[in-house]
Amino acid sequence: MFISMNWISDFVDLSGLDKEALIHQFSLSTAEVENEIFFKGSDVSGVVVAEIKSVEEHPESKKLHLLKVDCGESELVDVVCGAPNVRVGMKTAFAKVGAQLGDITIAPRPLAGFTSCGMCCSEKELGLSDDNSGIMDITEDVAAGTDLKELYAIDDIIFEVDNKSLTNRPDLWGHYGIAREFATIANRPLKPLETVDLSQYKDLPQIDMKIEDPLCQRYSCLQVENINKNVSPLNMRIRLFYCGMRAINLLADLTNYIMLEMGQPMHAFDSRKVEKIRIKRFHEPFVFQTLDGVDRNIDENTLMICNDNTPVAIAGIMGGLDSEIVADTTKLTLESATFDAASVRKSTVRLAHRTDASARYEKSLDPEMTVPAIARFVKLLTDIDAGVQVTSSLTDEYAFRYPEITLEFDKAFVNRYTGIAIDNETIVHTLTALGFAVSLENDQFKVGVPSWRATKDVTIKADIIEEITRIYGYDNFDIHTVVAPIYPVRTAVEKSTEERVKDILVKRFSLHELHSYIWAYTDEFRKLGIEVEDNIKLLNSANPNIGIIRKTIIPTQLCQVKSNVGYADDFGIFEIGHVINGLKEDNLCNEEKKLAITLFSKTKSLEQLYLELRDMVAVVVDDIRHRNLSYRKLEAAHSYQHPKNLNSILCDGEVIGEIGVAHPVVSKKIDKKAAIVYAEIDMAKLTAVADAHISYEEPSRYPSMEIDLSFVADRFELIGNAIEAENSSLIKKVSVTDVYADENGKSITVRLIFSQNDRTLTRDEVMAVVDSIVERLKGEGVSLKQ
């Protein structure tokens, strides 16, 4: 919203003060001001009132005229002018030689064979409006040579307030409310709005009007007739233009002017069309044409202003085309009303049509404002057009009143909340300036909230704190730390585990952490031959490709691998991210945090890479929990999983994740030759795994004995199980030293290290264990290699 400092100055005398500094202070005390401040008129100088003394047709041009103008100097000036509306005796705006219009300096210049010594100006050329239909036609009785800036308020300072920062301040949606802030900040009195006394019309007939719906809080109206003027005074139009609105005609301009001044939207109906005003909703939907000529679908929730049963306006949003003021309108009905803010907001959303009026109504306007707005309208109208007659008494139904709010608190509350000592006098002075009714007795404050702040904005004591402190100035605060007892502080274990996992993967395994989105990458999945599996969806995504939430990070990671194939021959990526695995019994999302790792390699074999990833996972779990993992073959159930090389990862018998090779179809689409493997671990399960403590064991001082055994076996599992089943305290370490496959099958060489802390082992006792293991394996069909 654009604010005019001239307008503000109507209500508070800011003379002698640095206006830019005040605007800056307003930004710190009230609402955010956009960076750029506009100094209107500063680039216009040397423009005066001039009277056209003679007009001659240009001999060769149909458009151009040759003028002699009196600009208050001793001699008439020759001007070549292309405007269509030139006439002898007309007074216009004239930029003399040497005048400045924006970047242009006026100089004598040849124009179609004649020299033009100056320029007659349109309003647009002076930046006063967008009217460029002709040169200005000045009707005021002023002498030629008068500086135009003496005649009109061309110089002004305009700044823009960020509308978002006014969301909670319905009172700031007009200049008067902003002026109240400036008066408080500048510590100068706020002048009352000049209005007419509407009680003088009390004997005139009432308008037939009735609120038939609780969504209308207050409806005030008045009839006027005999309006003779159609164009608003230039000063009014300049203000509207500077504040971002186009001038239309006097009545429309006045309703806009009142809205920009007081924040109260108004509407003027042709009285012939609203003889019986009813405010209500309709049970059936219908189509209604608004004054912008658009047909809009109205439903049963939208509040309408009606002439009996004929809708004439959408309450709080826009009037209808049919009841608009037209050329032959002689009598009009002024509406000034308030409606339920939420209802206007919802209607705005349904109609997808936001107006300056609805933007204000959404903020919960003060119903106390409707009548003063009419009184102000009549005052301005009669000042402009003295012949106007009011033909009804004020008709006003006040159906919903906000409760009056009085807040009580003591000085100690203010001290405690602010942490500083602000003296009572400052508090009373500040609140009074902002319109609060304050009484103070023995450090006890009693504060009455003014109606314009009581619609939702100021309702609790903390709100009063804000009023006091924002004017006091946060820059003026004495700041200090907190004095509080000290207690141990623990980071949530979910967070600390996450950070440790990241460190291991980055520092030890040189993986790269990437982020991705929580939804399935539908298009990319399809390109890789990955099925987009059904899962819970977003209801209202603006982007059609964003819809299904992912169940696992792996497919996303495969897409990331695809887009990074050119990055290096070998790389690994990981993410700790959230997924949703359907709904739980209580209908809430089953959200899980996963660690996903994918490795890509063009230099290693698939087996090498798979085991490398298995080791990584084992190291992570060992590092964090000092626990070992086991694996179980898993049936492939998803399009990206390899049908054969897929395993569950188990810790303590519980599945904590899976590890697998990418399905060959997917893998080949990513890269024809590369090996791609992935693992996904449930972070909650990993976090829940109990820590095995490190128990220190002194190294034996006696020699150990190594025995290598080669078995003919496909998998190590049976061998491992047999060694474990032997449960011998003599075995200190088991490792696989060689895996060899030839036409006779696969053989695995296992190295067993035996030792005891208290003695040197005898060959016999070691061999007894070895023999027992070999016997066990024989029973399982695994024999020693010959």
Add this chain to the structure above:
Amino acid sequence: MNEKIAALSQAFEAELLKVTDNAELENMRVAYLGKKGSITALMKEMGKLSAEEKKSFGQEVNQLKTLVSDQIAAKKEDLARIELEKEINAAPEIDVSIPPVMDRGSYHPITLVQRQCEKVFKSMGFTVEDYSEVVTDYECFEALNIPKFHPARDMQDTYYLENGQLLKTHTSAAQNAIYKKYSKALIEDGVPIKAIFPGRCFRNEATDACHENTFFQMEGVMVDKNISISNLIYFMKTMLSEVFQKDIKVRLRPGFFPFVEPGFELDISCLICGGDGCPSCKHSGWLELCPCGMIHPEVLRAGGIDPDEYTGFAFGLGLTRLAMMKYGIKDIRDLNSGSLASMHQFTDDE
């Protein structure tokens, strides 16, 4: 001197000069000092001599024997020295100017910025909390004093899910749960609540270089008996100075957020120009950094904390924005691009 001895001595010295390796030297040692060696043979000849001759011959042979074994030992040392010199001379000089192969992994820049912030807050006694990404309407709005149809919901372009839940639009959605988690310790034991919770947030909006539908924030709250606006300003200034590792000036402006009262927009002095005005702060000298404020009494009440007894402050740092500022990332979409060409650069930054 006995002629034979003199001749042998001469022959030895001549021969020794020609020796170039250990094998030759060993052969010589055997040839002179071995059981069948020439000096041993001379000793054997002694038996044929008279007692007088024997004495002087014996002395001379012994001198020769000592000389030979000393010289062989010296020669051996020489050869070893030459050998070592040869080895050293033959060793290649390694070119350390070849660029190192680092093969470093990388963290996501959000992780790095998050850790830097966490470190500061932890040092001031804040706990770090974890929270979900899908939340209920209650958590995200109702418990934060944003009832249905409140205009503040306009500011939140929310992604709703089919079951009525939503993707959290701000980390403030965790506030209620944090208060409930710690209110008992606050009320019964007087332990102040000091917590931060970093997390991912979502807004249903079109993306461009400055807008993302997925981004990170870090919420912070502190609740105790006498937490004041003065404390809030102190903490924000101190913590931000620690985060940015320089003395930061802060400025508070009124800001409207339903879950705080009073609410503020916090600006910091421009990191580039220090407040003098430059293109990156649009010549204002200030950067808008984070919303904050005193926790609204209704929000405390919803968390089981009596607002007449306790007060607190809350703030929401934009981690994504911080990461962009810190590393000069111009396009916000780079962060979720999954591009290793961009992301591999963020090795440890502690």
